[in-house]
Amino acid sequence: MRVDLNTDAGESFGAWALGDDAALFSYVTSVNVACGFHAGDPSVIRRTIRLAAAAGLCIGAHPGYPDLQGFGRRAMAVTPREVEDLVLYQVAALLGMTRAEGVRLAHVKPHGALYSQAARDPALASAIARAVASLDSRLVLVGLAGSSLIQAAADAGLPSAAEAFADRAYLADGSLAPRHLPGAVIHDGNIVARRALGIIRDHHVRSLDTDRDVPVRADTLCIHGDTPGAPELARTVRAALEGAGVRVLAREG
Amino acid sequence: MRVDLNTDAGESFGAWALGDDAALFSYVTSVNVACGFHAGDPSVIRRTIRLAAAAGLCIGAHPGYPDLQGFGRRAMAVTPREVEDLVLYQVAALLGMTRAEGVRLAHVKPHGALYSQAARDPALASAIARAVASLDSRLVLVGLAGSSLIQAAADAGLPSAAEAFADRAYLADGSLAPRHLPGAVIHDGNIVARRALGIIRDHHVRSLDTDRDVPVRADTLCIHGDTPGAPELARTVRAALEGAGVRVLAREG
Amino acid sequence: MRVDLNTDAGESFGAWALGDDAALFSYVTSVNVACGFHAGDPSVIRRTIRLAAAAGLCIGAHPGYPDLQGFGRRAMAVTPREVEDLVLYQVAALLGMTRAEGVRLAHVKPHGALYSQAARDPALASAIARAVASLDSRLVLVGLAGSSLIQAAADAGLPSAAEAFADRAYLADGSLAPRHLPGAVIHDGNIVARRALGIIRDHHVRSLDTDRDVPVRADTLCIHGDTPGAPELARTVRAALEGAGVRVLAREG
């Protein structure tokens, strides 16, 4: 049993700080770096790459919609062509910036509404996969377990990693419960840890809308970094997993 | 006698079109593609790379200040560190996008106020050179002939190309006359052609503020594309140069 | 029989020009000024207000989504609260700027995707009406004839103007055919003029998807300004209407 723990990072912008990247980096094994469209600016990105490299983490690009004010969380009616181009641009920027720092870009994980829309929409998913494959076909595409994005990676000849969320509620159909629903985001570290273990060891998680378990098979678990107490939660989850004999290490580890 | 003719391109943004890239591409030999900060968006950039590749042109990145409204033409009090990071980001994006299209990124030319400030300020010039060198030390840094940028390229071990402007007036000290001065921008194609020839064949150009000639040695001449009649002007300049026996071809040609 | 002819204007941004406002202003009676979120910047807005005032036109605000790159045409998953706030901000800016120029702000017409979403979504429509009413309850809310926005204006105690589009195809249910459908945008001035007359005199227009007429009752017709030939089209439509005895004048006229 093994799992990668990933977190979104580099989500500050100019004078605005968000998240405690340095603290979180002690507990996760992979990091998704915001690329400047929904968060991050060139200086933040560079600083984040250096911090992640120093912590020995696996570094990925985290492209999102061009919507700073909405933090990339507002669904937008973009065409597959627009998505292909905006993912290409952002991942290309990260690819060059990691090389300039002497480290390797290992994966790509779409952010926010782009992630959610691509999970359900094969045309968007395939636009993302095309953009990534045109840059480097060894890049791992990270997407919601069982979603269109995982399928699109396979179709494009890209490796993929199936992601699950121990701190987000699932609906019975295997999708994530929208954030505005009561109970959609789980803050109690012990519950999150228990759910993480359920996903990795038992391959299922209790759904929000029914009493039934939803089957989930995941290569990587997301630890959200933009909430107070995120580092402590990451510590709790990692300790629970390792206490149960799960090896926590990046895909390449 | 030889010279490269370069033009800035990909300066449209979303619904807003600017310049007639396709027409200009018949007359120039190199193209500087806006990178999304002062102009250009991911879809415009990709389209421009494809158009330039189809025309067999030498393709470069044209990074600028993050100032869409001012088109990157307003000087900004940025630190060398900020400049290094924003050039790194933009050039990295173009480097990946050209590779994804199967073509090579050959050069980098800063845009607008970044170009002018770097011509005079060794710390900014050296920040730009550092960013470019960290991505690929074969990239040619294009800067104002005789300026700090050319010196910074040499210091960073980068090849450089000295640029002159046949359609912009020079001051006696060899700097470009600011755009707001009367006579700073020359629109008459025949005069521009004559000045181009003067620069390439005789290595000097008449100054705006005195009656004297300013010495200029240039590897490349800029043809501005954001004015009406730009393609016709480019045609006139090229014909005049070739008529006088100057070979017009890209650096690599 | 009377009708107002309105056009969107002030859609330039920084160095990017869009539309020939001065030419169009000879033929229309009302103008909707972009407010800086999807197009327009403070200098463009001010220039447009002055131009419209000099032409004696009725001036309105044209608020849109914060999406320069998509020109406000991409639907976004914004909450009613966000919409209320962003409309309030943009209309407030125009209200002050018109007063500073000594003219009156007469109406508000949402732009692009905001207009379309508000036509169908009562919660968004009512958020827009609330924002407008909180600024000045004499402002006329302009919306698609028969849509939620007209209803929301009535509920908020605001006057409204029902709008129809002579150059856009309608579906049988009275909605506008999406722009990407073949035949959705009509460019032939004579056909547009005939449809304009059909709407104002006969209160119906032929639908795109069936052979039947769609009933339409409109106070104002939109003349799109962002296409080549827009002024000529406006002239043709106005001549056809006046030739048939329709008085073309602004609501207050």
Place this chain on the structure above:
Amino acid sequence: MRVDLNTDAGESFGAWALGDDAALFSYVTSVNVACGFHAGDPSVIRRTIRLAAAAGLCIGAHPGYPDLQGFGRRAMAVTPREVEDLVLYQVAALLGMTRAEGVRLAHVKPHGALYSQAARDPALASAIARAVASLDSRLVLVGLAGSSLIQAAADAGLPSAAEAFADRAYLADGSLAPRHLPGAVIHDGNIVARRALGIIRDHHVRSLDTDRDVPVRADTLCIHGDTPGAPELARTVRAALEGAGVRVLAREG
């Protein structure tokens, strides 16, 4: 003896929070609300106006350069015309939004680099004063004591308030020491309180670059809110002033 204590507020943006406005509002008497160009978005602005109104504070607009990433702190080479238009737009937005909330906009204080440039440059100062006067000639223009902005207000027939900074070092010529100089920003609450008292009671403050006192006459003192411990510092300064018999109240009080 009396003085107004003002603070900048509403400097959050989208998902990014900055400053603890609610806590600060217990100690200050006036608030300058960011207008969306360097910080603030329509929802943040509205929330801040409501919070300030509930606290009974005097509310002003705090317009800045269009530079989110630089937080409006990077000097830009803008023309007086551009400055006039961008101040007009931002103050107009705040004017409408305060009215919509049933409160009055009382003053305007430029932000960051716009404030500093206008302190020294009569043409920029006068562009700002013109924009404000064209909206409402009762608006108080707040500027650095003794600066061009105070003079421009007088020339434009606007009331003004002279501002001093107890937590910023002054140079011998009466200007603020640039932030990057060691000692330019003072964090110790007791020192700040002592300097505040020196400015209000004794009308001078010790300069950074010489041993001499700089004469300062101020109507209002700025309490910076974007640093940790700002509310505590505000409490200390206010207690020290009131303890020395200075009445702390807004201009209108």
